[in-house]
Amino acid sequence: MITGLPYRPCPLVLAAPSGTGKTTIAHALVERFTRFEFSVSATTRLPRKRERDGIDYDFVSRERFEDMIEADELVEWAEVHGNLYGTPRKNLEAAADRGEHVVLDIDVQGAHQIRERVPDAVLVFVFPPSAEALWTRLTARGTEALDEVRRRLRAARDELEEAEHFDYIVVNDDLDRAVSRVRAIIEAESHRPRQTLDLDGEVGRLRAEIDDVIRERPGD
Ligand code: ADP
Ligand code: 5GP
Secondary structure: OOOOOOEOOOOEEEEOOOOOOHHHHHHHHHHHOOOEEEOOEEEOOOOOOOOOEOOOEEEOOHHHHHHHHHOOOEEEEEEEOOEEEEEEHHHHHHHHHHOOEEEEEOOHHHHHHHHHHOOOOEEEEEEOOOHHHHHHHHHHHOOOOHHHHHHHHHHHHHHHHHHHHOOEEEEOOOHHHHHHHHHHHHHHHOOOHHHEOOHHHHHHHHHHHHHHHHHHOOOO
16 A cells, blocks of 8 residues: 655755744754754854854855865855855755755845756745844844844845745744744645656556456456
């Protein structure tokens, strides 16, 4: 009996204005469900308090980052708020080998590049529930000075216009609800025929079984 077809996991891109909660959603997916892993980006930004090298980001020099671009090690990269960020190609390859959905927490420029280069990626744009909530989250996080918070809010106005180019939009009002919505999207996307491993083989086997049943069960 078939209870589920084996499928090829799809990379998940979460993009959103800074402070919306995409990093929180990405980590919740990895912690709460099997088959999700976080894509650790390379960045030239300095680590914040409590950030760990190799876990939150690979913190690298600008020279090292430029070498990675030169060697085509990054599947996408962009300059965001004055620093360089990029996704190592090996993150996608390793996740595919392990049969896991890789979760990319990246900006909208990076999402556009993934759209072009990784056809089976699922792009989710995360909306803040309100400007007030975005301000509160950015200031409560306490990682940026108020001038920088205001700069990020101005950037958010432009980034929101990109939402229409994504596959899905999820509002991060209540965290648990937002995580469930993203999980449901990936669950549905994993059931597309193109994601099914060896669909021809599965169809062939089921057809042969049907032939057996027809042969074994006499008609009236
Ligand atoms: P981003 O990665 O989009 O910049 P973060 O994941 O760092 O945003 O979240 C920004 C702040 O908002 C963090 O302090 C986080 O704990 C908080 N946060 C995230 N999601 C929610 C939510 N649904 N409700 C309230 N606070 C949230
Ligand atoms: P932060 O410095 O606050 O961690 O991240 C700033 C922005 O850079 C966020 O929008 C984050 O999603 C984005 N970012 C993080 N990693 C990458 C990456 O690998 N590529 C791209 N394009 N953006 C990234």
